[in-house]
Amino acid sequence: MDRLEVICSRLPRCRVLADVGCDHGYATAYALRSGLCGRAYACDVSAASLKKAETLLQEEIAAGRCVPVCTDGLDGVSDADCVLIAGMGGEEIVGILSRVPLPERFVLQPMRNTEKVRRFLVARGARIEEDFTFEDGKFYDLIAGSGGGGDCYTDFEFRYGRDNLRAPGAAFLKKMRREADVVRQALSSAKEEREALLARLHETEAIIDAIEERL
Template identity: 50%
Template structure:
């Protein structure tokens, strides 16, 4: 399975779905073909990217089931849209989008980096996080953060803020081990004493997480 097939398996049934930064539009096609939503929004900041999704979904657009919007983030997505997917962007860009608009009713985020900042942002907004884990696709790892605008506010440990809530899963463990290998190899480079102390502390922390000591 490729990244998008796995990512789609995290999407839930809803009335209205929005794929923000949709590019190819594959996730919206998955939702409609599987009867998982009645209406969908596809949006992208780039007209060129959006046109790929418009081509893929042309029959659904003609039927009135898909609305296409060229906009920044959630700019033209209704506040009451049932489920919003934002995938394949950096965590900082996802935060910027949410800061400029709103936290969706239900969301699935797949940040390519800075997942910790995104978690901290969502928690600071009182959002509920119902799933926060890692999946592996080939030699790459991806975070998926699911939840909603309101609900039970999760409590995170330092290790969970860094690596997600699914610390015991095989894919998360493989991700953390991979991070340890990267940091160890990085520590062989020349660097300032301050930087080395920081890196040594990070390595010690990762080892404690792997040994369940956090």
């Protein structure tokens, strides 16, 4: 399934959505046009990226339903009850969310360091309602939930994602099989390297023995 389709399918109904790092603005457009939210902020730190969203959302902007904001994270945006951050690194997502109170609802799609996002959310008292891996050419993680309510994760769940362990989907199984192949390959290279090193050691020891016998 298309990455953005998966993300949009997880957006909850809300009053005001903030799409942080909106770039082209597709998710904002989806949320507004399907009536999921009453208003939306399309936010991006890059003016060039925001321009794309402004072009796509010109009708909604003219109607006062969408406000484009060129800003770092959620700086200057305070009344959103749902925050979407997709396509950014986990550390960047944590950085953005740590500067504000957790939103009532969130949908996050980190590109890497998902474990750091899970740990941050649980430490801040969030309740994680969805936490799964999906595939669209590559593997992606999606985390959705509420800013309050609290949650409890095991170390394994922090590392792999709770839904992936409780109700694994085909994408997660495929990802784990891929990971096992990578580890097997690394082990086999390590074994070959060890054997080559042992052969070199035996060779040099044999030369040393031969020289020492002549002394």
